[in-house]
Amino acid sequence: MGKPQLVLIGNGMAGVHAIEHLLKLAPSKYDITVFGAEPHPNYNRILLSYVLSGDSKVADIELNTYGWYEENGIKLYAGHTVTSVDTTSKTVTSDKGVTVPYDKLIIATGSNPFMLPLPGADKDGVMAYRTIQDCEKMIEASKKYKKAVVIGGGLLGLEAARGFLNLGMKVDVVHITDTIMERQLDRTASKMLQEALEAQGMNFLLEKHSAEILGGKRVTGLKFKDGAVAEADLLVMAVGIRPNVAVAKQIGCETNPGIVVNDYLETSIPGVYAVGECAMHRGVAYGLVAPLYEQAAVLAKRLAGAATGPYEGSVVYTKLKVSGVDVFSGGNFSEGEGTKTIRIHDEWSGIYKKVVIKEGKIVGAVLYGDTSDGTRLMQMIRSGTDISGLEKTAILRDSAAAGTSAGAGVAELPDEAIICGCNGVSKGAICSAIKEQGLASVEEVKNCTNASRSCGGCKPLVGELLAFTLGDSFQGGAVKETVCGCTDLSRDEVVAAIREKGLSHVREVMHVLGWKSEEGCSKCRPAINYYLGMLNPGTYKDDRASRFVNERLHANIQKDGTYSVVPRMYGGVTTPEDLKKIADVAVKYNVPTVKLTGGQRIDLLGVKKEDLVPMWADLDMPSGYAYGKALRTVKTCVGETYCRFGTGDAMGMGIAMEKRFERLNTPAKVKMAVSGCPRNCAESGIKDLGVVSVDGGWELYAGGNGGVKVRVGDLLATVATEAEVIEYTEAYLQYYRETGKYGERTSEWVNRLGLAHIQDVVKDPGRRAALCSRMDEALAVTKDPWKEAIADASIRRNLYDVVEVKS
C-alpha cells in the first residue's frame, strides 16, 4: 500500500507553513500535492508592501523556491485553481483539468479582498491589492498615470498609499470614519499618524461615503454621496477582506462566514481541514500571519500524529509597515467598564503610549512614535502578568532610554517572551540557537529559527539578542541602527556625509542622501537640524520648522494647550528683585499656578500663547530652556558659604557653569549639579554632569540620571581648580555633542562609548584643548531666544500671533 495522499488547496502562507512543519515532524508520512491559483511558488505576501514601495523585488519575497517543492517530493500545480472537489470519490480537480485523489485535504484558500459594489467598479484602473499580479499592475500603472485614490485607511490602504507616493504618484486616501486605522488605534494615535502621513504627502478625505466610480472605459474619478469628486486614474479598494470559502461551500463544509474549524483545525467534514484566513475558529477569522502560523503548527502536529495541545485562539498585534512612522497596536485597546488606562502623551517628541488594564492585567496597548515597549507589553498581555504590584515605570519605559544601548531592552525579557510575533519564535529559542549553532548574524538566525522571516519587524530585536548573547564578539554589522525609517543610513553615516559633502540644510541632506520620504519625519528632521548646527556652528541657520513645538516656541506646551515659562536662575540662586518681578508678572498675566521645579527654578504654568512674549519682556530675565535639548539647570547646595560641612563654593561654581553653558544645544537635555561636599545635597550623583567638592579639589561624575532609568554617575575625573572644572566640563560636553545620537541622554551615551574611552579623550591635553576650542565656537553664536522674539516683529507674528509688545 502506498502512502496516504495529502492535498493542499492554496499555496499561500498558512497552508505551506503547515506543510513545512509537517515535513519536519514526519518527512515521509504523506504523498503531498499542492494546488495554487497564483502562478508562483509560495511567497511572502506581507512583503508586497516593500515591493510596491520599491524597497524589495518580487524575486526577494519568495519563501520557497520551485526546487524546495521538488526536493521534498511535493507535486506543485502552480497557476491551477481548484474548481471542484468530490467528497465521495475523494478527488480534487483544477480548472486546467488535473484531478488528484486525496485521503486528507487541507483548505487554505485565504481571503478575497472585499470590493465595494459601486457603479463603475468594473472600469479599467479599479483594483484590489492582494497579489504579486496586483502589485505589478500598480507599478506599471504608475509609469503612465499620476493620481491614485485608495479607498480604506486601514493597514493595507495606508501601505498602498505609501507605495504610490514612492512611485511618484499623488494619492488621496478615502476613509469612511473620521479617524484612520480605527480598528487598531485610538483617536489620539490615529490623529498623530494622520499628521505624520500628511507630512509625507498623503491627502486624506475623511468621513467620505463613496457613491460612484466615474469615467469611460477607464476610471477618471470617485464621486461621493455628498456630491464631491476626487480625481483618479488608478483606484485601489482596501476596505477589508472576506474568507475565501468557495471550495468549502461546494463540498458542504459548515461556514459562518469563514470555514468553521475546531481547536484542531478540523472542519465539519471528516478528513478535511482548514487553516489560515479562510478558517473561522471560535468565531474569529484572523487576517495576520502570526495566528495563522500558530494554527498551522497545531494542524501539522495533528497530521503527523504527534501530540499537540489545542489551538485556543491568539492575541494579535500589528505594526504598520510605513517608513518614518512607528505604530504598534496589540490586544484590546478600547476602554470600557472595569478598565483602567496608563497614558503618556509626549507631544514634544511625538510619542504616545496607552496601556489598558483590566482586573490587574494588561489587556491592550497602543504605541505611537516609540514602539520599543511593544514586545514586553505583548509578553505581559499574552502571559496575563499580574501588574498590581508594579510601578507605572516598570510598565512603560522612558522613551529616551528605551532600546538604545545594545541588548539593554532584551536582557530583561523572560526566555518565553516572543521576539518574532509572525513566526512565534521566543527569546529562549533564539539565544539557544545563537549559542548552540554559533550564529553571528540576523540572516543566520533567520535561516535557523525563522525569526524575522516574515514582516521583518523583529530584526532590530534579533540584532539586540545577538549583541546580548555574544557580547563583545558581536560585530553588529548585520543590524544597523538607522536614523529612522526614512533612511538606511546610521547617525554616524549621516554626520560623515554632511561633513564630506559640505551639506548645509535639512532638505539638502534628505535630498542628497536619498531619503525615502521627501518630507522626512519627526525623528529625522530634528536630528539632522541638530547635527548640522553642531557641525557648522558659525554658519548654520537653525531650521525652526524641524524643531518640536516646545523648541520652536521656547516654552513647554501643556496638556490644556497653555504654556509654561521658566526663567533662568543661575545655580538656583535668586534675588528679592527677581522674585518681585516674577510675582508681578504672575499677577499681571493671571498665571494660575506658580510651582518650584526639581531643578530649583520657578515655573509659571498655564500661560496663554499670546502672553508669552509680553511676559518675557516684563520679566527681563533669560530663558531657562526648560523645554530644550540643551543645558537645563545647574542645581547647587549652599556649599562652604553657609554650610558648616562645605569645602567648596558650590553656589559660585554652579553659577559659573550655568553662565558658561546656558543656551548650548546638546543631543538631549543636560542637567548638572554642584555639591559643596560628598554629602551631595544637590544630588550630583544622578546628573548628566555632577560636581562634588572634595578635599583639595573637585570630583566630576558623568552619565548620571535620576529619571525613569536611574543611573548613578561614574567618576570621570578629579581636578584641583574651578577653572579645571569648567575646562573638563567643556571637553566632556563637546565630546557628547559630537558623538551623541540625537535624543540620547549622557547616561546611554556613557554606556555606549564606555567610561574608559571618554576618560581617555577628556584627560588627553591635546584632545581636551581641541574640544574646548570647538566648544568656544559653539557658544560664541548662541542668543537668548526670548530676547530675539521681543526684538523681532516677524518672529512674534509668525510664531506667537503677537504684533506689538507693550510693557
Ligand SMILES: Cc1cc2nc3c(=O)[nH]c(=O)nc-3n(C[C@H](O)[C@H](O)[C@H](O)COP(=O)(O)OP(=O)(O)OC[C@H]3O[C@@H](n4cnc5c(N)ncnc54)[C@H](O)[C@@H]3O)c2cc1C
Ligand atoms: C499587501 C499586504 C501586506 C500585508 N502585511 C501584513 C503584515 O505586515 N503582517 C501580517 O501579519 N499580515 C500581513 N498581511 C496579511 C497576510 O499576508 C495574510 O494574513 C496571509 O498571507 C494569509 O495567509 P493565507 O495562507 O491564509 O492566505 P494567502 O496567503 O492569501 O494564500 C491563499 C492562497 O490560496 C490560493 N487559492 C485560493 N483559492 C484557491 C483555489 N480554489 N485553488 C487553488 N488555490 C487557491 C490563493 O491564490 C492564495 O495564493 C498583508 C497582506 C497584504 C495583502
Ligand SMILES: NC(=O)c1ccc[n+]([C@@H]2O[C@H](COP(=O)([O-])OP(=O)(O)OC[C@H]3O[C@@H](n4cnc5c(N)ncnc54)[C@H](O)[C@@H]3O)[C@@H](O)[C@H]2O)c1
Ligand atoms: N502591517 C500589517 O499588519 C498589514 C498590512 C496590510 C494588510 N494587512 C492585513 O490585510 C487585511 C486587509 O487589510 P485592510 O486594511 O483592507 O483591512 P481592514 O479591515 O483592517 O481595514 C479596512 C479599512 O477600510 C475602512 N473602510 C471600510 N469600508 C470603507 C468604505 N466604504 N470607504 C472607506 N473606508 C472604508 C474601514 O473603516 C477599515 O479601517 C487585514 O487582515 C490586515 O490585517 C496587515
Ligand code: SF4
Ligand atoms: S553637600 Fe555638603 S556642603 Fe552642600 S549643603 Fe550638603 S552638607 Fe553642606
Ligand code: FES
Ligand atoms: S515579527 Fe514579523 S518577522 Fe518577526
